[in-house]
Amino acid sequence: MTKKTVLFVASEGLPFIKTGGLADVIGSLPKELVHQGLDVRVVLPLYLKMAINNHDDFDYMASFDVRAGDIQTMANVYSQVVDGVTFYFIEHRQYFEREELYGYDDDAMRFGFFQHATCRLLEALNFFPDVIHSHDWHAAAIPFLCRTFYSYRDEFRSIKHVFTIHNLAFQGIFNERYLWSALGMDHGYYRDGTARFYDDCISFMKLGILYADKVTTVSETYAQEILTEEFGENMQHVLELRRHDLLGIVNGIDYDTWNSKNDHYLVKNYDLASISDKKANKLALQAQFGLPQDENVILVGIVSRLTWQKGFYLMTEVLSHLLQAHVQFVILGNGEEDIENAFHHFKSAYPEKFAFYRGYNEPLAHQIYAASDLFLMPSMFEPCGISQLISMHYGTLPLVRETGGLRDTVRPYHMESKEGTGFSFGGKDAFSMKQVYDLALETYYERPDDWQKLVEQAMNLDVSWTASANRYIHLYQEITQ
Template identity: 50%
Template sequence: MKSILFAAAEGLPFIKSGGLADVIGSLPKILNEKGYDVRVVLPLYKKVAEKYFDSFEYLGTVQIKIGWIDQPASYFKTEVEGVTYYFVQHQAYFERDALYGFADDGERFSFFQKAILEMCKMLDFFPDIMHAHDWHTGMLAALTKIHYGSDWRFDKVKHVYTIHNLAFQGNFPKDILGSCLGLSYKYYEDGSMRFDGGISFMKTGIVYSDKVTTVSPSYAKEILTAEYGEHLDEILRYRQHDLWGIVNGIDTVEWNPQTDKHITKNYTMKNVQKGKRDNKIALQKDLGLREAPDVLMVGIVSRLTYQKGVYLIAERLADIMGLDLQFVVLGTGEQDAESTFRYMEEKYKRRAVYYCGYNEELAHRVYASCDLFLMPSLYEPCGIGQLIAMRYGSLPLVRETGGLRDTVHAYNQYTNEGNGFSFWAFSGDDLVHTLRWATDTYYTNPEGWKSLVQHAMETDVSWEYSANLYHELYEMI
């Protein structure tokens, strides 16, 4: 049985700020079912400690020495659905009100990565594969090979590095090499870690890992270009023969309209129309929308940022709300985007509602109630929302990029194929045109809409296919 250690900065069911947490919460379970011994290591954040600490098992404490850092790390573990989770505790570094965005993030996650390697020694657990995720663990392969290269137990470890979003790279001043990583400046001078006058955790992960993956085949191709490569396209092209694009799945037990405890009425493909109707009525009542079970309801559950395409909606809001629809938005993000949706709610009373923040129960209810799920992203490495939406029979309307392009196939009224709607150009005109087309289909072609819903719910959004690709990758190295 091969052992794999997933190293990440967040993961369900414990802590989440983005799609990374969904992957960490669901993929290890599937891989364990395929015969691997997959374990996960995370920082012990304040919110995790407040909710779960009493149920954790204490493993020990080790003094972490790297660069100028000389701090203790305490280790805890628990098990969820057959997966072992380890937690690295350092109150000053991790027990804060937010996960990231601090001036000392470079120091915090340097400590975390060194603590992971010391944990392996303490537990006498040296995985066959160390699978690092995003910039927060981008230095793991380099630290293993440079600091522990003479230790045969680490020397046999292979490294996989997954890019979840290339835009977030972990870029820091070069001084951090010595102060927080205990590394020579030669790694800056030879270019292996150098990036934009400093160093990049993500670039280092790409350079030093045995294999590199990202979260959809289309995104793997896009990031080789200057347009999407975030100034790392040259190094990615250098590693392109080791770069795999493997689309994410979702936890189909957690996201299941037949058993979901958060929604008003459970349903299956057989009674999806009645199920969505009952959920829509209940949501309209609770959110103060006009009670109209037959109106087209459009939903968004997202970070509200430029990347997510929300400003396309803002610039054509009057045209969009000129259609016969209701709009429900759940999310938080950039101030201008939030202001746009507050204005929308005020101007179009009882037709639009905006919930600022994230509410897990409400997210489930939006997926179950809306007819159309909007994701007009500028770029989208994979996307989770469109997968959940299809699971609940809500048709995704997306821009053709990254994982959205790989998972959503546009409706063809002549062949009756497709599981959603899509457009290519990143423009408000194309968004409105496609939304009009979807609205017209909903009201004038109910049989076509019903067929689309069926195709969406039949789409395999589980981890099964992707887990087989990870199996192939692991066996290869």
């Protein structure tokens, strides 16, 4: 049987560039699909950080014109093979070699160019995949462009499309003039409602939802949540049109990167058979932050963006209470100023219980996952979440709010049956979080056998990409038959 060819198109991806969980998916899912026998390639913009750190390792592939609307320029393309996956990098210094990846006034033009350059790349390489798998709003218009702007070629018309929503809160909403300027498409697609979103605006994401063969998101619960007014971000009525083509496939983690048995960032490696060695990492992290070294105190870890979405206003409301117990917190992250300020306050007020590192530090993230006993994720909404998967794999029990992928992946502790892989709460208030936090601490200190059983169940859980990759393969086969 001919090997299926799949092209991933995304705005970021490991091992080259990352701002969020999308990059983890792009860095690990294609690798697993290649392992399972597919020909998978990835297209990314070539950002400033990549130009500085990686450009010398890239191979030049092609240069070509990109002409659509007000975009009249050239693109250069480079490539590199990593773990069997061919990555293509679209170079345009004016658009992409900037300090940040997103948040510029010309983002519509930047990612309009990126999507057109991706299509031109297929022509330049004479590579037309069976499936284009586009991710989030930055690549969402590709199914639309293939079936309109590039429909003069049979090869474009025959490509099947999967569009994945990683976070519906970011939809690529721009003034309607960008339908022509950034995408090169006739204003009629605005007048007939196809591209229109709000008054005088278009949405790149809406085009992906309407024109892809299948629309996926990153957990089964989130796929249902986004059909509701509460989680739908004003896109629920559009998604309702595609309800029968919408499905959730939960993310996994890359066991090559996240594995306590061989993680080179850890002071001492361990697995379930040597779980007592986990405490060496706790003692080292305590020493690093100047906390009292105590292997028996419960250590609560957080690695996150510090935003409303992640639920940290709930935490700050009751943090004074949470810190009255025999407990230590280590937090890694940055985000909204009010949350950061609150954490700086508690760091000063409770120096022997509360440590806060503002920013992101990859080695430290690994150390927190390994050193902690409890990992806190009180998200208001969470399409999938990866941190809870990593923490369970490292024998650190997650405490999560029951939403999206957190609900799908963490089984709450049941005191009678001893089942579970963590702790969860359903409310949206600080009191609900405090109650389950108190239960977690009670279990840790008063029912250590139960705690150990939860750790064993969490570490035995398969949170790799294998099962989810199989579901994607089935989906690709279904739409290309």
